[in-house]
Amino acid sequence: MLNLLRIEWMKIKNYRTFWILLGIVVLAIPGVNYAVYSIVRTVTSGGKGPGGPGSAGGPIVNPFSFPDGWHTICYTSSMLFIMQAILIITLTTNEFTFKTHRQNIIDGWSRNAFIGVKLVEVILLSILSTLVVFLTILGFGFSSSHGGVQVSVWQGSRFLFFYFVQVISYSMIAFVIAVLIKRSGLAIGLFLIYMVVEQVVMGIVTNIFKVSAGQYLPEESTDRLIPFPGIHLMSQAEWEHRIPSYLVAAGIYLIIYYVVTTRYFLKSDL
Amino acid sequence: MDVLKATGGTYAWFGEPPSEKQRRKIGTLLETPNFYHYLSGERNLRIAAAIKGRGMGDIPRVLEMVKLAERKDSKFSTYSLGMKQRLAIASCMLGNPEVLVFDEPTNGLDPVGIAETRETIRHLAREGKTIVLASHLLDEVEKVCTHVAILQRGQLLMAGDVREVLVNEDIVELGVPGGLEDRLREALTGWPGVTQVRPNEGLMQVFFEKGETPDTGKLNRYCFEKGIVLTHLQLRKRSLESKFMEITKETNQ
Numbered sequence: 001m002l003n004l005l006r007i008e009w010m011k012i013k014n015y016r017t018f019w020i021l022l023g024i025v026v027l028a029i030p031g032v033n034y035a036v037y038s039i040v041r042t043v044t045s046g047g048k049g050p051g052g053p054g055s056a057g058g059p060i061v062n063p064f065s066f067p068d069g070w071h072t073i074c075y076t077s078s079m080l081f082i083m084q085a086i087l088i089i090t091l092t093t094n095e096f097t098f099k100t101h102r103q104n105i106i107d108g109w110s111r112n113a114f115i116g117v118k119l120v121e122v123i124l125l126s127i128l129s130t131l132v133v134f135l136t137i138l139g140f141g142f143s144s145s146h147g148g149v150q151v152s153v154w155q156g157s158r159f160l161f162f163y164f165v166q167v168i169s170y171s172m173i174a175f176v177i178a179v180l181i182k183r184s185g186l187a188i189g190l191f192l193i194y195m196v197v198e199q200v201v202m203g204i205v206t207n208i209f210k211v212s213a214g215q216y217l218p219e220e221s222t223d224r225l226i227p228f229p230g231i232h233l234m235s236q237a238e239w240e241h242r243i244p245s246y247l248v249a250a251g252i253y254l255i256i257y258y259v260v261t262t263r264y265f266l267k268s269d270l
Numbered sequence: 271m272d273v274l275k276a277t278g279g280t281y282a283w284f285g286e287p288p289s290e291k292q293r294r295k296i297g298t299l300l301e302t303p304n305f306y307h308y309l310s311g312e313r314n315l316r317i318a319a320a321i322k323g324r325g326m327g328d329i330p331r332v333l334e335m336v337k338l339a340e341r342k343d344s345k346f347s348t349y350s351l352g353m354k355q356r357l358a359i360a361s362c363m364l365g366n367p368e369v370l371v372f373d374e375p376t377n378g379l380d381p382v383g384i385a386e387t388r389e390t391i392r393h394l395a396r397e398g399k400t401i402v403l404a405s406h407l408l409d410e411v412e413k414v415c416t417h418v419a420i421l422q423r424g425q426l427l428m429a430g431d432v433r434e435v436l437v438n439e440d441i442v443e444l445g446v447p448g449g450l451e452d453r454l455r456e457a458l459t460g461w462p463g464v465t466q467v468r469p470n471e472g473l474m475q476v477f478f479e480k481g482e483t484p485d486t487g488k489l490n491r492y493c494f495e496k497g498i499v500l501t502h503l504q505l506r507k508r509s510l511e512s513k514f515m516e517i518t519k520e521t522n523q
Binding site for chain 2: 100105113268270
C-alpha cells in the first residue's frame with residue numbers, strides 16, 4: 001500500500017489545483033472559525049470579549065474555549081465539507097477524464113489496487129481535515145483561556161471523533177458520486193443537489209409522514225452527531241441516547257459506500 | 271488487459287493466465303495515449319515506470335528513442351497528437367519488454383504522425399520485439415506486419431503470413447473490337463499465370479495467380495501476335511478492402 005500511495009503522491013504533488021483546494025480546506029477551517037469567533041466576540045462583548053478575564057465563570061460562556069470549543073469548532077468546520085468534497089471529486093474524476101484509470105490498470109495495477117488506494121486517499125484527507133480541526137480547537141482553547149484551563153482539556157473531545165465520522169461520510173458520498181458519474185462538474189453539481197434533496201426528503205418524511213426515520217438519512221445521521229451548539233432540537237438526554245444509533249447508521253452507510261464503489265469499479269468496463 | 275470484462279473465452283500471456291504481473295511485462299498502447307495532462311512527459315513516464323515496477327533509469331533512453339528528450343519537461347497537454355502517441359510508445363518501451371500490444375496506434379494522427387508511428391513500430395520490430403497490432407487499416411497491416419489474423423465476431427477467419435493472406439491481386443482489363451472476345455479468351459488461356467478471364471462492362475477482366483504481376487507490355491505484344499488489336503489495356507490494383515470483404519463474406523456464407 002505504501003508503494004501505491006507513493007505513486008498517488010507522484011500524481012498529485014505537481015498538480016496545482018490539488019494544492020489550491022487543499023490550501024483552501026486547511027486554511028478555511030481556522031479562518032471560518034476565526035470569523036465566527038469574531039462575530040461572537042462582537043455580539044457578546046459589550047466592551048469585554050468572551051474568554052476575557054472573569055468571563056469563564058460569568059454569565060457569558062465563550063463557545064470557543066474549553067470545553068465548548070470542541071463542539072463549536074467541530075460544528076463550524078463541518079460547514080466546509082463541500083471544499084473537501086470538491087477536492088475528492090476532482091482527484092477522482094481526473095482519472096476518468098484523462099482515462100488514466102485505464103492506463104494504470106494496463107500498466108500493471110490491479111483494479112483492487114486502484115480503487116483501494118483511492119479509498120485510502122479519502123481516509124487520509126479526512127484524517128488531515130480532522131487534524132486541522134484538532135489544532136484549531138487547541139489554538140482557540142488555549143488562547144481564550146487566559147486564566148488557565150478550568151476544566152479538563154479533553155472534556156468534549158468526543159466531538160472530534162464525531163467530526164471525523166461526519167467528514168469521512170461526506171467524503172465517501174463525494175467519492176461514490178465521482179466514481180459513478182465520472183465527470184467533475186456533473187459530480188460536484190450532483191453532490192450539492194443531494195445535500196438539498198436530502199433535507200427536502202427529511203422534511204417530507206418528518207412533517208408529512210410523521211416518522212423520525214428521516215434522521216437516519218446518510219447525511220442527516222452524521223449531521224445529528226454534532227447539533228447546532230446551544231440550541232438543541234431534542235433534549236440533551238435524548239441526543240445522548242441516540243448517539244449510538246447515529247454512529248451505527250453512519251457505519252452502515254460507510255460499508256454501503258465501500259461496497260458500491262469497489263463492486264462497481266471491479267465489475268465495469270473501463 | 272483487464273480493461274473490458276470478457277463475456278466468454280480465455281487467453282494466456284507467456285503461457286500463464288492473465289494477471290497484473292503479466293501486464294507489467296507487456297508494453298500496451300490502446301488507441302489513445304492516456305496521461306496526466308497537467309504533468310510533463312517525463313513525470314508521466316515516472317508514474318508509468320513506478321506502476322510497472324521498473325526503475326527510473328530507463329526513462330532517458332525511451333525518451334531519446336521516440337525523439338522527445340528535448341520536450342520531456344513540457345506539459346503533456348502542450349504536446350501535438352504525434353508527440354502524445356510517441357510518448358505512449360515510450361511508456362510501452364519502459365523496461366524493454368519483449369511483447370508490445372498496439373491497438374489502432376495511428377488513430378487520429380495526421381499523415382506525419384502516422385508515418386512517424388509506423389516507422390517507430392518497424393524500428394521496434396527490427397530490434398526483435400513481438401508486436402501485436404490491432405488495426406482496421408489493412409494498408410497499415412500490410413505495410414507494418416509480418417503476420418496477420420482476421421477476426422470477425424470473435425471467430426478467427428484466417429491467419430498466416432501477411433503476404434499470403436493480404437496479397438495484392440492485380441487485374442488487367444482489356445478491350446477488343448466487338449466479336450473478338452471469344453478469340454481473346456482463348457488466346458489468354460495460354461498465358462502463364464492467368465486463372466480467369468471474364469467479361470465486365472464491355473471489357474474483359476483477366477485474373478492472375480496470387481503474387482503474379484503481369485507484364486502489360488508483353489501481354490499487348492502477345493495479343494497483337496495472335497492477331498488481336500487491343501483497344502483498351504489497363505492494370506488495376508485490387509484493393510485490400512475488397513480482398514478483406516471477400517474473406518469475411520466467404521466465411522459468412
